[in-house]
Amino acid sequence: MLPPGGRISGARLAKLLGSWHRGVPRQCSADLVTAMKLLVADGRLPVGTRLPSERELTEVLPVSRTTITAALDQLRAEGVVESRRGAGSWVSGPVGAGGGITVADDTLIDLSRAAPAALPSVRHAMEVAMAAMPEHLTSHGYDERGLPLLRQRIADRYTARGLPTSPEQIVVTSGAQHAWALVLRLFVGPGDRVLVEQPGYPNALEAVRASFGVPVPVPMLGDGWDVDGFEAALRQAGPRLAYLIPDFQNPTGLLMSSGTREALAAVLRKARTPLVVDETLAELSLDDSPPPLPMAAFGGDSVVTLGSASKSHWGGLRIGWIRASAEIVHRLLTTRAAIDLGTPVFEQLVLAALLESPESALRQRREEARMRRDVAVEALREHCPQWSFTVPAGGLGVWCVLDAPVSTRIAVVARNHGLRLVPGPRFAVHGGCEQMLRVPYTQSPEVLREAIGRLGVVAASVVGTGFSAEADLASPVA
Structure with a gap:
């Protein structure tokens, strides 16, 4: 069965393609493939769109029919286009999570994930956990709250950061994304609005949509969070929930000040809107200044912390947690059984061992991240001098402002140079951020230098070859 969708005319497609050919004859077919994939990845050619015939394309594009045939063959081979005799060709997608066409190529340098490899201390913690496993094997192994030992150590960590916490306020989950899904299930129903930052963390935005909620973006300022913007959004949207990453925000790397935390918490309390705070990056401060108190210290029981x-x-441990009031914890536990029955015991024991002396491992992670950040910053200044960015005080990525709105094009072309990137629009609710690109610094220094060197080549190759500024992304397909 053919997918539903309108037909795009050859003239319209030519206009969308713009100046796609870089002028090298032997690369003409590859350039056309890249340009077509960019239109699909950026949503300008939605899945289901019927394409012009090869004859019509030959009439409107300055290339031979042989080139067009070769390009369509490649697009079909990659699953971007599907054809059927007598029915023509249409866009079949899919667009991958990284913003380009889905690939499975382990040879690419992965700059799509801001996640580092395990520290050496993880292996030692596994040995400690294995020694502790026998005493747990005689039990049924289910615990919807999490192991008491781990909950105690997580609570102790909050207390050490200036937020007194008891084990009864902790629920152990299978990662922060799982924790967010549980909270959404508790608070959000179909059609409920959820305030989010723009730009924001793509997986968190997708989780809101998966819960049938509606993410409502509040644009961030260049130096942080717009309290007045959040207050206006609270009045206009009437959200059921708000979600923030105040500590080295993903992707911008910004850190919310204590004053902004206090002001934003007061605005949310006044509107009676619960706040979910993602602290996944909170422990990765790379400067010597003391971090602000956790957001829950300002918002009290109305704040749920992930x-x-x-x-x-x-x-790879896939361990996360929720810190909340006793009342919210009780409600979470009553709904959790519909999703899962607890988090694996072994991984909990591993993290409990790591948190026995937490500063040792965290110090090593911070030193590693600080060194890699400095390598990435130096390489970006050398190979991408036309870009601008603020050196992050923590976290695991640099949020770059490009010299043109070509983020998606860079991400698509980068595959030909052995790089996997996430384009800026993936961090936006309704598109945008096309002039932004996140560059994680979680690879080794040698790989980072090589990757950013390649990125500089890609950036130079797409200058002046973007799509026409007249292309209307919101117009219906003709």
Whole structure:
């Protein structure tokens, strides 16, 4: 069965393609493939759109029919285009999570994930956990709250950061994304609005949509959060929930000041809107200044805090947690059984061992991240001098402002140079951020230098070859 969708004329497609050819004859077909994939990735050619015939394309594009045939063959091979005799060709997608066409190529340098490899201390913690496993094997192994030992150590960590916490306020989950899904299930129903930052964390935005909620973006300022903007959005949208990353925000790397935390918490309390705070990156301060108190210290019981070991220790542990009031914890536990029955015991024991002396491992992670950040900043200044950015005080990525709105094009072309990137629009609710690009610094220094060197080549190659500024992304397909 053919997918539904309108037909785009050859003239319209030619206008969308713009100046796609870089002038090298032997690369003409590859350039056309890249340009077509960019239109699909950027939503200008939606899945289901019927394409002009090869004959019509030959009439409107300054290339031979042989070139067009070769390009369409490549697009079909990659699953971007599907054809059927007598029915023509249409866009079949799919667009991958990284913003380009889905690929499975382990040879690419991955700059799509801001997640580091495990620290050496994780292996030692696994040995400690294995020694502790026998005493747990005689039990049924289910615990919807999490192991008491781990909950105690997570609570102790909050207390050490200036937020007194008891184990009864902690629920252990299978990562922060799982924790966010549980909270959404509790608070958000179909059609409910959720205030989010723009730009924001793509997986968090997708989780809101998956819960049938409606993400409502509040644009961030160049130096942080717009309290007045949040207050206006609260009045106009009447959201059920708000979601923020105040500590080294993903993707901008910005850190919310204590004054802004207090002001924003007061605005949300006045509107009686619960706040969910993602602290996945909170422990990764790379400067010597003391971090602000956790957001819950300002918002009290109206704040639900999400945490994770993914960035600080290792994503493969898949351990996260929720810190909330006793009343919210009780409600969460009553709904959790419909999703899962608890978090794996072994991984909990591993994290409990890591948190026995938390500063040792965190110090090593911070030193590693600080060194890699400095390598990335130096390489970006050398190979992408036309871009601008603020050196982040923490977190795991640099949020770059490009010299033109070509983020998606860079992400697509970068595949040909062995790089996997997430384009700026993936961090936006309804598109935008096309002049932004996140560059994580989680690879080794050698790989970072090589990757950013390639990125500089890609950036130079797309200058002046973007799509026509007259292209109307919101117009219906003709």
